[in-house]
Amino acid sequence: MxxxxxxxxxxxxxxxxxxxxxxxxxxxxxxxxxxxxxxxxxxxxxxxxxxxxxxxxxxxxxxxxxxxxxxxxxxxxxxxxxxxxxxxxxxxxxxxxxxxxxxxxxxxxxxxxxxxxxxxxxxxxxxxxGPIGWLGWAGVALWLVGFVFETVGDWQLARFRADPTSKGRVLDTGLWRYTRHPNYFGDAVIWWGLFLIAAEHWPGVLTLLSPLVMTYFLLAKTGKPLLERRLSATRPGYADYVRRTSGFVPLPPKR
Structure with a gap:
């Protein structure tokens, strides 16, 4: 089989x-x-x-x-x-x-x-x-970046939720200062890294749609939009957070 x-x-x-x-x-x-x-x-x-x-x-x-x-x-x-x-x-x-x-x-x-x-x-x-070469190792490095973003982002969010004083507030510190979804960003980057490891030799490049689909779902379907609709309705300061913080790729916050 x-x-x-x-x-x-x-x-x-x-x-x-x-x-x-x-x-x-x-x-x-x-x-x-x-x-x-x-x-x-x-x-x-x-x-x-x-x-x-x-x-x-x-x-x-x-x-x-x-x-x-x-x-x-x-x-x-x-x-x-x-x-x-x-x-x-x-x-x-x-x-x-x-x-x-x-x-x-x-x-x-x-x-x-x-x-x-x-x-x-x-x-x-x-x-x-085929043996692993520079593209495969670039994929490993990319995976590490994604894993750090997802793991640290989840850890920071868990600490924020566990703090009783955070009720009704918006998490805008740590990685969350640079992107509204560091965990989703990390998830997408992880799968692009795995794709690079596979794409180094034929037919791995044909799996390009896989990380594209994962990124699409995180950005447009089950991840970001659903969460942001709920937070916009329940967190008074969320609109301002959206205005100054990148929606996905980490960037310096706007003034």
């Missing part, structure tokens, strides 16, 4: 298990934890089945698992202590029939397919036999 079909089958199994856990827990937000875990599963399967350059395979495995497992742990803490995500509540309010069937189709099948598609640089890179 090919790397792609094996990863597709494993993700399908993971989505079924996650759906069962969500039904038992009474909240579909648990899939946010499975999102990071799924990429780690894909990386491990592709590592075992890929047969490409050993160094590239190890790098892709370690970098993908570090990102995926850290994200799963970070989101797991949030999911464990909270209720349903408003995104899923709004989605399920439109269910034409069975909410469970609609949830499985619109949340689990959709996210599973996106996961397999976005991870194509990892899957293809694991099969590439």
């Amino acid at each position: 090919s790397v792609f079909l094996s990863c597709l089958a494993l993700v399908a199994l993971l989505m079924v298990i996650t759906f069962a856990v969500a039904i038992k827990a009474g909240k579909h937000v648990v899939i946010d934890v499975a999102w990071g875990l799924g990429f780690a599963v894909i990386a491990l399967a592709a590592f075992v089945l890929g047969g490409g350059d050993p160094l590239r395979r190890v790098l892709l495995l370690v970098l993908t698992c570090l990102w995926g497992l850290r994200l799963a742990l970070h989101l797991g803490r949030r999911v464990a202590g909270g209720g349903e995500d408003p995104r899923y509540e709004a989605l399920l309010a439109k269910a034409p029939g069975s909410r469970d069937a609609y949830a499985f189709r619109m949340i689990y099948v959709t996210q599973g397919l996106i996961m397999v598609f976005v991870s194509l640089p990892v899957q293809v890179g694991m099969t590439t036999t």
Whole structure:
């Protein structure tokens, strides 16, 4: 069985298990934890089945698992202590029939397919036999930049939320002074780094759409716009923060 079909089958199994856990827990937000875990599963399967350059395979495995497992742990803490995500509540309010069937189709099948598609640089890179060169190492450096932004951004946000005096305020210090979404920016940069590692040899360059899709979702679909609509409605100072702070790429704040 090919790397792609094996990863597709494993993700399908993971989505079924996650759906069962969500039904038992009474909240579909648990899939946010499975999102990071799924990429780690894909990386491990592709590592075992890929047969490409050993160094590239190890790098892709370690970098993908570090990102995926850290994200799963970070989101797991949030999911464990909270209720349903408003995104899923709004989605399920439109269910034409069975909410469970609609949830499985619109949340689990959709996210599973996106996961397999976005991870194509990892899957293809694991099969590439050419040695890693300067472009691959540039990808590793880019991944490190993204990982720092995402990890530090999440840590700063978690500290801010845990402070009782931050209620109703806007986080505008640390990395959040230079971009309204350092964690989303870091996430996108991570996947561009993984793409460069895979793109060094044919056919890795064909996976260009994968980081583009991830960046598109973060910028225009599930990430930035949904969060900013909610914050604009609940944080009085958010409009001024938007005016002076870059929406994605870190830049010096406007006066």
